Structures are given as structure tokens and as C-alpha cells.
Amino acid sequence: MKKGQVSFFVILGLVFSVLIILLFTFKGTVIEQAGKIGIIKGISLSEESKMVQSDVGECMKEEAYNSLIKLGLQGGYLDLERITHAKLSGATDFLDYDGTAYLYYKGQNKVPSLMQMQNDLIEDLIIRSTNCKKTYKDLTINYGRAVPKTEIKEDKIIFKINWVIDIQKDDSKSTVKYVNFEMPLRLGKIREVLNEIVESQTEEICISCLTETGFKNHMTIDIENAEGDIFYLITDEKSKIRDKNYMFLIANKF
Numbered sequence: 001m002k003k004g005q006v007s008f009f010v011i012l013g014l015v016f017s018v019l020i021i022l023l024f025t026f027k028g029t030v031i032e033q034a035g036k037i038g039i040i041k042g043i044s045l046s047e048e049s050k051m052v053q054s055d056v057g058e059c060m061k062e063e064a065y066n067s068l069i070k071l072g073l074q075g076g077y078l079d080l081e082r083i084t085h086a087k088l089s090g091a092t093d094f095l096d097y098d099g100t101a102y103l104y105y106k107g108q109n110k111v112p113s114l115m116q117m118q119n120d121l122i123e124d125l126i127i128r129s130t131n132c133k134k135t136y137k138d139l140t141i142n143y144g145r146a147v148p149k150t151e152i153k154e155d156k157i158i159f160k161i162n163w164v165i166d167i168q169k170d171d172s173k174s175t176v177k178y179v180n181f182e183m184p185l186r187l188g189k190i191r192e193v194l195n196e197i198v199e200s201q202t203e204e205i206c207i208s209c210l211t212e213t214g215f216k217n218h219m220t221i222d223i224e225n226a227e228g229d230i231f232y233l234i235t236d237e238k239s240k241i242r243d244k245n246y247m248f249l250i251a252n253k254f
Contacts, residue, residue: 059132075101
């Protein structure tokens with residue numbers, strides 16, 4: 001083989017190598033961008049699908065707020081049938097309030113796990129999702145079953161709701177497959193504080209302990225004695241729902 005031929009094949013090989021690198025780089029960029037705008041996950045880019053996804057997302061966020069308010073008033077339990085609970089008269093102003101769980105009851109620590117609270121939120125959001133099945137003029141919409149997932153972190157809650165929603169306008173069809181959002185609410189940190197309160201208040205109320213616990217966690221802890229039941233109201237100064245500090249109420253019986 002002549003020297004010129006060798007040089008030609010070397011150059012040709014380099015050109016192919018560069019083309020392959022560019023191809024994979026471009027492909028990766030396209031896939032990354034497509035994933036961001038929803039194509040890879042099957043989300044149509046029609047204006048109708050974006051409108052429905054936005055409306056459903058905002059509605060589910062409001063329903064999640066309602067679930068979290070109720071979770072806080074009821075001591076971390078949305079289903080009170082499985083745990084002993086009491087009612088605080090002032091809290092009944094919230095229409096959805098069923099009572100407040102005893103997180104310390106005659107020597108037993110009943111503080112719910114993060115997993116338990118996550119599961120309660122999931123079950124409640126499945127029920128509440130029916131409130132978000134909106135109808136639209138000129139659109140035919142088929143709502144599938146909402147399948148929420150929640151993850152409680154120390155300083156936020158992550159909501160991932162898989163929900164297939166088929167949208168049709170005339171001959172055009174599109175699909176929404178998920179609604180995701182986060183809330184900067186310190187439920188994980190509040191759960192740590194609850195456990196600390198329950199562990200330190202087993203025989204009598206320790207005011208200095210509560211003051212110290214609240215101060216170091218940027219929370220205030222108030223106490224109310226109602227007919228032999230001790231209620232602790234934890235207000236988190238760093239978590240807000242609808243511009244109000246998040247509140248968590250628990251009951252205690254020595």
C-alpha cells in the first residue's frame with residue numbers, strides 16, 4: 001500500500017471517529033432536552049395538555065396542603081381508627097378534623113414513622129384526586145387513576161403523582177402522564193421534635209425542656225391541659241402553608 005493511501009485511510013478513520021462522537025453528543029443532548037420538555041415521558045406538547053397538567057398540578061398541590069393541615073392537627077395520623085385519640089375543642093373549627101392522636105399513651109410511644117405518614121398522605125391524596133377532575137369546554141378528557149408517591153425529607157416533601165390523563169380536541173389527541181411538585185415543609189424535622197418531646201415528657205411536663213427544644217429548632221411549643229389530656233402545639237417558624245406557619249398538634253396522657 002502506498003504512503004498516500006495510508007494517509008487517506010488514517011484521515012478517513014479520524015473523520016468517522018469525530019462523526020461518531022458528534023452523533024452521540026448530539027443524541028445525548030436531544031434526549032436530555034426532550035426529557036426536560038416531556039417527550040421522552042410521553043407528554044404531548046399541545047397547549048391543551050400543558051393547560052390540563054398545570055391545572056391538575058395546582059389543584060393537587062392545594063389538596064396536598066389540606067392533607068398536611070389535617071395530618072398536623074391529628075398528630076401525624078390521617079386514619080385515627082387504629083390509634084387512641086382525643087379532641088381539642090378549638091381545633092374543631094377545621095371542618096376535616098377528627099381528633100388528635102395520643103403520641104404518648106400510658107407509657108407507650110406512638111410517634112408515627114415517616115413511612116406511616118407517607119402512606120397516610122398517599123391514601124388521602126388518592127381520595128382527594130377526584131376533586132381535581134376538571135372538565136373543559138371543547139375538550140374530551142379521560143382521567144385515569146392517580147397513583148401518588150410521597151417522600152418526607154427533613155426540610156421538604158416531594159410529591160410524584162403518576163396520572164395518565166388522555167385529552168382529545170377534534171382529531172388531535174395528547175396525554176399527560178405525571179404531576180410532580182415539592183413543598184418546603186420541615187415535616188421530617190418536626191417528626192424528630194415530636195419524638196424528642198414524647199421521650200422527655202414521660203412522667204410530668206418539663207417546661208424548660210420544651211423551651212430548649214423549640215428554640216434550637218426554630219419552633220414554638222405551647223401546652224394546654226384539657227380535662228386530664230395534655231396537648232402540645234408545635235408551630236414551625238420555618239414552614240408555611242398558605243402564608244401561615246405550619247402547626248402540629250399532639251396529645252399526651254401520662
